Amino acid sequence: MSEPAIVAEGLTRRFGSFIAVDAISFTVERGEVFGFLGANGAGKTTAIRMLTGLLAPSAGSARVAGHDVATDPEAVRRSIGYMSQRFSLYEDLTVRENVELYGGIYGLSDSEIRDRGGALLESLGLTPWARTLVGAIPLGRKQKLAFSVALLHRPAIVFLDEPTGGVDPITRRQFWETIYETAARGTTVFVTTHYMDEAEYCDRISIMVEGRMVALGTPAELKERNAVASVDDLFVRLARAG
């Protein structure tokens, strides 16, 4: 199991004559925080759907947590967690009910749900809110709950799709500290964001333009190689050139 968390080789997806993802190759190490950037329509969502076993590649391959996304998407889905900007929590269920529901979906036993769920609520400071409807808890706590629920089954990799959209600047930073802690415990974090300052927090980033991966490296390397001061400038330069 010393295999990297993600290995993509020539990963491609066509829709008719349109090439949404055009032979991208990259590796994500275990415990890495990997930023996956690109303009709207660059192919990020299609790539993520392939990496999470929801969409079969047209060509090339990807192994996620040691499983092939084309031949074993079920095993891929069991090994990953996923959280999107539109938190996939049920607003009209309580905090505890959401934890129980997702624990069940992920195939945890009743005792695992009770133990891990209890520990989870305690660590998030949500124990007093356990019987509160999710729709009534503050946005920052809802976001942490969604993240924690995505980690409930202890996946090797968690995919975060614009997890901080519209969140206030303090909560946004607190969320990134949670990401660091999660990565430090060995979970790989694969994250997309429109906040370019957040791209600087990643160990490595990639930038997609029109289906191709045009940049891959640490933020410092990429800034130096392109002689720009920030990832924002880098992004605008590469995405506009494309």
Next chain:
Amino acid sequence: MTAPAAQEDAVVVSDIAKSFGETRALDGVSFTVRPGELFGFIGPDGAGKTTLFRILTTLILPDAGSARVLGLDVDRDLWAIRSSVGYMPGRFSLYPDLTVEENLRFFAAVFGTTIAEGRAIIEPIWRQLSPFATRRADALSGGMKQKLALCCALVHRPRILFLDEPTTGVDAVSRREFWEILAELRATGLTTVVSTPYMDEAGRCDRVALIHGGRILGIAPPGALGAGFGHALVAVRGTNRFALLTLLRRHPDAISVYPFGAELHFTSRHSPTDAPAVARELAGWLAANGHAGAEVAPIEPGVEDTFMARMGDASPAGEAA
């Protein structure tokens, strides 16, 4: 801020409040927008931005306080206001199954005008959109959808424009393009009130209001927002940022330490004039604690530094949203 309403002010809002059930969406908000100004509301989801815009466009009434737009009262003069304002709601609200041109023609017709009559004002945007004139609106990219929505809000030649989060969820390149269009509109003298959750967009506005938890935390030109910061602020760069962050939080003078892109911003208990001394002391302290290579430099607070500092002042619980 609450001086008697000058005749020429484009928007005058005095102490408005609005609640939805238990939630206080707006809690004593007052401000004025001058004619020709590009005025920005900056704040996260749940700050009250959309509620405020809905009041100013006469779609809902405040529970208390008063609001005047172009000298007209939002309660008594709603029909006069509606024909004079352009409004782009936060949620995409065009017809997905109509083409670009059909949407534009529809909105022109609703206001009793034609595309030809609105041509001059929409020209800079229409140049970018016209190659897609026969494409269905739902087949446009996120950035192009926003440009079409702006065109539809402008085609009846409004005297004031309200744009609710036009750049949310739009990528960094399209965001820049959208602000370049707003700068062109500003040059024509059009008054524009715009909201955004992106702090880095503040610099595009003449003045900005920071809004959080239904309250305004401050109003100023973007360059002057940091004036009342009141503490020395230094930027720290170094390797192993998370270890550096944890260490800096233990410094006896630390009020707050936050990541800012490639840097960490350290707010000290000391006054702004002591910033150079604070930076020197901190560099020495970091070297003594295993971070000899860290670069430390005094800096001026930016919009986001100011926002976070005032958020902390405004809500002791820290998490009011």
